[in-house]
Structures are given as C-alpha cells and as structure tokens.
Amino acid sequence: MSLKIQMLGTGSAFAKTFYNTSALIRSNEMNILIDCGATTPRSLHEIGVQPDQIDGIIISHIHADHVGGIEEIAFRLLYQYKNKKTKLFLTESLAGVLWENTLKGGMYNPADGFSRLEDYFEVILIEENVPTSIQPGLTIEFISTLHIPHKLNYSLFINGRTFYSADTQFNEELLVQEIVNKRNCHTILHDCQLSGNGFIHATLEELLTLPDYVQERIYLMHYDDDMMNFVGKTGSMTFIHQHEVIEIPE
C-alpha cells in the first residue's frame, strides 16, 4: 500500500502565515491526522477533507498548536455528522491530561451523556516505545522525547522508516545513533526554531551540526513566519511546505 504524508500546516505556535504544524497520513484507504492544532480544521477544509473522512487522530502532546482544533472536530462529528466517532490514538497518560486539562472545559456535558473522552472518541491507548499497528498498513511507535521538562511528549516513528518529531529539543544521539544509524530511517520531519535560543525546540543552529548524511534526510517544519529569510541557509536540510505531499517509504 502506498502511503503519503500531506502537511496541513508547517508553522510554529505563533506563526501567522503558516498553519500550525500538523499532517495527514494518507492512502486510498485512510486519512490519519497527526495532531490537530487550532488552525488545523481550516487547513483540512482547504484541502477538501471533511471531519467524517478522518479515520483517526494521533496526539503528540498538549499545546494548543497541536490539540486546539480537537473540540471543533469532535463537535462537528457529533452534531453535523450525527454522532460519528473517530479514533483517537494516544498514550494512557496523555489521554488523562488531554481530557482533564484541555478538552473538559468545553466538552463536559453530562446532561446529554458526554462526560468522558470516550463519549466523543473511540479512544485507542498506545503503549509508548512499542511499535503498534493502528490501521492496516500503518505502524506507529510513540517515542517519548523531551520538549518541556515534566510534560508528556512523543515523537512518532512511522512504519519503521519515517521519523516525525512533533515538538522536541535537539537530541543528536536519538537522531544520529538511534534513528538513522540503527533504524536506517530515510525521512525525518523535524521541528525547527530558526533563530534565538532553543530551550524547548531544536534550533536550526543545532540541526546544522548534524552530519551531512543525516541532514540530507531532514525536512524542516514548525517554523516561524520569517522562514523565507533562511532559504539557502539550511545546509543539506530542506523546508517542507504547507499542503506538500511526500511519500512514506515502504
């Protein structure tokens, strides 16, 4: 089965000319969303994908640019699409905080029987660091990575060949030794803070220290509005663009 990734957005949390970083894993048989930020529903609308065409949503971590559009998708499935549920793929610990700390505020409605995450979604709990088949032809590993200390965060390893960082601090050992040397990963989609100190994201300066054979595999995403000023300054790495489609190698 031929799988593709289409970027719904490639912007940082504060970008105004790019939508929040999120992506669709697509084939003839499925549309699986990676994260659903505040601007993701608009981007889905622009490429003609309706909420009832989404077969599931993978959640990397809880920041509004990654989960701020979930309430809209859930309410539209419930009210516009007559109680259709989509799947939500996430770790058990993330499911707890996603409901209690983020979604419950807008979605808690016990009078109508909606008081848990499971009332809106078919919740599929995934064990971290274990490759798990979530759809025919699609295996995802939630790799625990460091974004903000004490905050749950997962990068994704897709079908054993493609790494999607979501939001993470620079981790040379993970990228070089584990992902490329050991796992022979050919495609890396990595968040990138173009200027200033990283602290919670990998900076361009840090990513430029990677060996060439690793940089060649990296698409940069989650960038600020000044991205155009950095074209030609990203070593062997390339920017991926909003709505661009790339193949996921078999």
Ligand SMILES: Nc1ccn([C@@H]2O[C@@H]3COP(=O)(O)O[C@H]3[C@H]2O)c(=O)n1
């Ligand atoms: N400790 C933190 C926490 C958050 N932030 C900013 O807020 C954004 C939330 O989404 P993000 O994509 O993780 O990027 C974060 C930083 O811009 C930050 O700069 N430092």
Ligand SMILES: [Zn+2]
């Ligand atoms: Zn983010």
Ligand SMILES: [Zn+2]
């Ligand atoms: Zn984040």
